[in-house]
Amino acid sequence: MKDKRKSSIGFSYAWNGIKEIAKTEHNFRIHLVATILTTVAGFTFRLSNVEWAIIVLTIGLVLMAEVMNSAIEKMIDYLKPEIHPSAKIIKDIAAGAVLITAVIAFIVALIIFLPKLDSIF
Ligand SMILES: Nc1ncnc2c1ncn2[C@@H]1O[C@H](COP(=O)(O)OP(=O)(O)OP(=O)(O)O)[C@@H](O)[C@H]1O
Numbered sequence: 810m811k812d813k814r815k816s817s818i819g820f821s822y823a824w825n826g827i828k829e830i831a832k833t834e835h836n837f838r839i840h841l842v843a844t845i846l847t848t849v850a851g852f853t854f855r856l857s858n859v860e861w862a863i864i865v866l867t868i869g870l871v872l873m874a875e876v877m878n879s880a881i882e883k884m885i886d887y888l889k890p891e892i893h894p895s896a897k898i899i900k901d902i903a904a905g906a907v908l909i910t911a912v913i914a915f916i917v918a919l920i921i922f923l924p925k926l927d928s929i930f
Contacts, residue, residue: 830879836907838876844868847918854925867910867917874910880904 830837851864881903889896 822886826880827876830876834875834879837872837879840871840875843914844872850922854922856921860897862923863917864921867914871907871914878907 831841847864847868853862856864882900885896885899
């Protein structure tokens with residue numbers, strides 16, 4: 810019982826973190842919109858189970874990278890609020906991780922949706 814309460818408190822802290830990022834991070838909101846559009850496209854093109862699994866994993870990868878990037882940005886702003894070359898490179902590297910996942914998501918979208926668009930036109 811005690812463990813259950815503890816884990817639900819942990820979940821509420823995690824949810825609080827996600828809400829904070831959704832409120833403050835512009836890029837995260839853009840990725841949420843992309844998630845909604847991709848989901849609509851998925852239903853429109855009647856994706857197979859395997860295609861859905863790949864799309865869900867890819868969306869998760871991008872959102873997770875965005876959340877980790879935001880955590881790193883906030884940590885740097887807290888530890889090193891002034892301009893510093895190390896602060897710059899740490900934030901640039903974290904942003905690089907998001908860029909990699911966004912490129913992967915774009916390629917996955919091309920592989921899955923292009924043939925379906927092709928069959929329509
Ligand atoms: N303290 C700092 N010292 C040096 N360069 C910084 C510092 N903070 C940010 N930068 C540079 O500015 C870039 C953008 O940083 P910022 O914290 O605004 O990230 P962002 O991606 O614009 O964040 P947000 O998602 O909040 O808009 C970083 O990638 C880094 O190159």
